[in-house]
Amino acid sequence: xxxxxxxxxxxxxxxxxxxxxxxxxxxxxxxxxxxxxxxxxxxxxxxxxxxxxxxxxxxxxxxxxxxxxxxxxxxxxxxxxxxxxxxxxxxxxxxxxxxxxxxxxxxxxxxxxxxxxxxxxxxxxxxxxxxxxxxxxxxxxxxxxxxxxxxxxxxxxxxxxxxxxxxxxxxxxxxxxxxxxxxxxxxxxxxxxxxxxxxxxxxxxxxxxxxxxxxxxxxxxxxxxxxxxxxxxxxxxxxxxxxxxxxxxxxxxxxxxx
Numbered sequence: 001x002x003x004x005x006x007x008x009x010x011x012x013x014x015x016x017x018x019x020x021x022x023x024x025x026x027x028x029x030x031x032x033x034x035x036x037x038x039x040x041x042x043x044x045x046x047x048x049x050x051x052x053x054x055x056x057x058x059x060x061x062x063x064x065x066x067x068x069x070x071x072x073x074x075x076x077x078x079x080x081x082x083x084x085x086x087x088x089x090x091x092x093x094x095x096x097x098x099x100x101x102x103x104x105x106x107x108x109x110x111x112x113x114x115x116x117x118x119x120x121x122x123x124x125x126x127x128x129x130x131x132x133x134x135x136x137x138x139x140x141x142x143x144x145x146x147x148x149x150x151x152x153x154x155x156x157x158x159x160x161x162x163x164x165x166x167x168x169x170x171x172x173x174x175x176x177x178x179x180x181x182x183x184x185x186x187x188x189x190x191x192x193x194x195x196x197x198x199x200x201x202x203x204x205x206x207x208x209x210x211x212x213x214x215x216x217x218x219x220x221x222x223x224x225x226x227x228x229x230x231x232x233x234x235x236x237x238x239x240x241x242x243x244x245x246x247x248x249x250x251x252x253x254x255x256x257x258x
Contacts, residue, residue, distance in 0.1 A: 008242055009109070009110045009111070010111045010219075010221050010222060010241055011110065012112075012115055012116055013115055014056065015110065015112070016052075017056065018054070019043045019054075023097045023098070025099070029096070029098065031094070032093065033054075033093040034092050035056075035071065036090055038074070040094075046068075047064075054068075055069045056110075057112075058070075058071060058086050058112055059075070070082075071085025071086075071112055072085025086114055088110070088242065089110055090107055091107060091110060094106070109242065111221075111241045111243075113197060113199075114216065116160075116195075116197070117174075117175050117194075118137060119137050120136035121136055123140050124140075125142075126143070126146070127145045130147040131150070133149070133150065133151045133157055135152070135154065137156040137175065140159040140164075140181075141160050141162065142160075142162060144165070146165045146166070147166045148185070149169070150171075151168075151173040151176060152171065153173065154172070154173070154174055155173055155174060156174045157176055157177065159177065159178050159179065160180060160181065161179070161180050161181060163184070164181070164182070167205070168185070168187045168188070170188070170190070170192060170196075171190055171191065173191075174194045176192055177195070179197070179199055179200065180199070181201045182202045183201065183204065185204060185205045186203070189208070190208075191212060192214060193214070195215060196212055196214055198219065198223055199220075200221075203226065205226065205227045206249065207220075207227065207229045207230070209231045209234060211233045213234075214235075214236070217238055218236075218237075219240075220238055220239075220245055220255065221239075221240045223246070224245070224246045226249075227247075228247070228250045229250075230252050231252075238254050238258060
């Protein structure tokens with residue numbers, strides 16, 4: 001998503017950034033970046049491969065007893081005890097030409113979510129008929145389900161780049177993650193107990209999220225909802241991570257401004 005202050009991105013895993021700088025005058029141009037207003041850092045690719053992009057994670061990556069790409073509170077060495085860098089961050093980048101002229105910085109915001117739960121069952125390809133998830137963590141990855149999906153109490157669903165031709169319902173499920181997926185029907189989640197994340201998805205019908213008690217706020221960000229969006233009695237209250245949803249119907253309750 002693009003805003004006046006720059007693009008907004010949402011990830012639930014590591015992400016990378018590549019920078020390339022050029023100038024109309026002769027000489028070497030140095031790209032730089034900084035995170036959350038910290039000091040500027042010369043960009044030279046990744047420490048082990050100058051041609052690879054820079055990699056950001058919540059904990060950072062240890063290389064030769066130094067830590068690179070840690071978001072949030074810096075972690076210089078592997079034994080530093082600092083909190084992981086989940087949440088929203090501002091990344092700025094600019095370039096300096098051979099004569100020392102500094103370009104105007106550009107920026108983007110990125111929110112790093114906690115990873116989805118580990119899969120105990122993975123489905124790909126086509127599944128015809130209803131899908132009932134009774135236990136464990138079922139992952140749909142580049143999958144198509146031609147029928148409704150029901151996630152039972154204590155079970156989890158993680159759908160990534162998938163298509164469900166029917167409704168999705170989660171009753172007291174542990175986790176529900178719909179990531180860059182299309183749901184051709186309503187989505188109903190009630191009493192989710194651990195995590196609920198819907199990002200970059202298209203839902204052809206109403207979305208209802210009620211009575212969830214999750215570790216982090218319910219995340220509904222950058223989705224297209226062709227129907228109403230209703231949220232109530234969720235603790236903590238849902239968030240859109242400053243990446244609003246496109247909703248064709250009314251928004252109500254805790255989701256009135258999402």
